Amino acid sequence: MSEAGDAGADFDSDQGLRGTVRQVLALERDVLVLSVAMFAFSLGFQMTSRYVPRYMSVLGAGAVAIGLFGTFGNLISAVYPYPGGAVSDRIGSRFALTLFGLASTVGFLVWLFADAFGTVAVPPVGTTVEVLGYKVVVGWLEPAVIPVGIFLGLVFAQGWKSFGLGATFAIVKQAVEPDQLATGFATTETVRRTAFLLGPLLAAGVLTVFAFETGFRVILAVAAAFGLGATVAQHLLYEAEEDSLGKSFEGVGTVVADLRSMPTELRPLLVADTFVRFANGMVYVFFVIVVTEFLAVGVSLPLVGRLSPDAYFGVLLAVEMLVALLVMVPVSRLSRRVGLKPVVALGFAVYAVFPVLLINAPPSATVLALLFAFSGLRFAGLPAHKALIVGPAERGAGGRVTGSYYLVRNVVVVPSAAIGGAMYAFSPEGAFATATAVGVVGVLLFLVFGEDFEDAVADGA
Known part of the structure; x- marks a missing residue:
């Protein structure tokens, strides 16, 4: 059997955490170093990023500014990968990794001292339109206070994340057999998502000791320390013999050609996925904001004591990720029997209905815990979703197909948070209900037009 086939067999031979640890430790040194760095940066980012909107609120920002922050983040996610590849071409993978790591570390530090950068006030905007006989105000009716440091910090903080999306997909594509793609992605996702579990718990622990503004600054300082440590470690330990990552990018013409050559099976998935992610x-x-301010739900836990709403939000994120880690591998194995489409549809459905459930939830700690546990099920479909994206691609073209897919989706989704923010300023319930309605459209489109690919169920049929 070929090395690729052996690797694919290894992905499926062990189960649970022990199997995942064995697979990670068996990786080549450079890949292992990158995996450890990914864990460290994911830990820092998960400790901080989900709390930044709350941090903005404390600094005086309203719903419109928070929505603009979300849209700015979407824009960065959409445009960073290609410039990141160009930088890698010019200076080599090792130094690119170091540069991106330092950028993320600087981003955490800018967030730490965000108030020193001042604010910008966006004038109020309000236009009254008539919809079905009702007068509706479109826009916002009070100035939007934008903390400059928050937006500037995001420019740097997402630097490391821009590096390896397509490469990660391509590596898994080459390492496993087609019918085991979902299991392979589940293994890599489990490693990364472990940081997603630990990060919010660390944040919750800090916020149990300190009030939010002080506590979040402590969290940012810790995240910066993680980032700096990971940057130094990867620079000293990474020994790439051939700095070729990113050299396939040859300009805008390459992007257009990749979009045109995207497998037809992916088009319904891309349209549905875009609706759901929008x-x-x-x-x-x-x-x-809903958990800490709108519902303002805290909780008292045995041996821990009283948790503020800010600290409890970290616990809720950990609950969400714990469920994700528990179900990702079993569901990916199930997808080999039932096909990828039903599993992906499940994830899309959870994405779609969660907003309306959250905004209408009673101020109950137990109900919120159950809701975030339910939200964790959306990750059950993530490995199958990735397998469905890269599966129809020709061998060796997984990275290009992935890059094209995510480029289109991420560009379309860019304005979503700004639109949601403007709606939230007018009516939180309306914004969340509209989000669910848009998501349901995506689910229905996928159920009607989405396709599987044959190799995905060949083994379990």
Whole structure:
């Protein structure tokens, strides 16, 4: 059997956490170093990023500014990967990794001292239109206070994340057999998502000791320390013999050609996924605001004591990710029997209905815990979703197909948070209900037009 086939067999031979640890430790040194760095940066980012909208609120920003922050983040996610590849071409992978790591560390520090950068006030905007006989105000009716340091920090903080999306997909594509793609992605996702579990718990622990503004600054300082440590470690330990990552990018013409050559099976998935992610993007940055300010739910836990709403939000994120880690591998294995489409549809459906459930939830700690546990099920479809994206691609073209797919989706989703923010300023309930409606459209489109690919179920049929 080929090395690729052996690797694919290894992905499926062990189960659970022990199997994941064995697979990670068996990686080549450079890939292992990158995995450890990814864990460290993910830990820092998950400790901080979900709380930034709350931080903005404390600094005086309103719903419109928070929505603009979300849209700015979407824009960065859409445009960073290609410039990141160009930088890698020019200076080599090792130094690019170091540069991007330092950028993320600087981003955490800018957030730490965000108030030193001042604010900008966006004038109020309000236009009254008539819809079905009702007068509706479109826009916002009070100045939007924008903390400059928050936006500037985001420019740097997402630097490291811009590096390896397409490469990660391509590596898994080459390492496993087609019918085991979902399992392979589940293994890599489990490693990364472990940081997503630990990060919010660390944040919750800090916020249990300190009030939010002081506590979040402590969290940012810790995240910066993680980032600096990971940057130094990857610079000293990474020994790439051939700095070729990113050299396939040859300009805008390459992007257009990749979009035109995208497998036809992906087009219904891309359209549906874009609807679902646009819906989620409308309200994602407001989840922390809903829990900590709109519902203002804290909790008393045995041995821990009273948790403020800010600290409890970190616990809720950990609950969400714990469920994700528990179900990702079993569901990915199930997808080999039932196909990828039903599993992806499940994830899309959870994305779609969660906003309306959250905004209408009673101020109950138990109900919120159950809701965020339910939200964790959306990650059950993530490995299958990635397999469905890269599966139809020709061998060796996984990275290009992935890059094209995410470029289109991320560009379309860019304005979602700004739209959601303007709606939230007028009516939080309306914004979240609209998000769910848009998400449901995506789910229905996928159920009607979405396709599987044959190799995905060949083994379990």
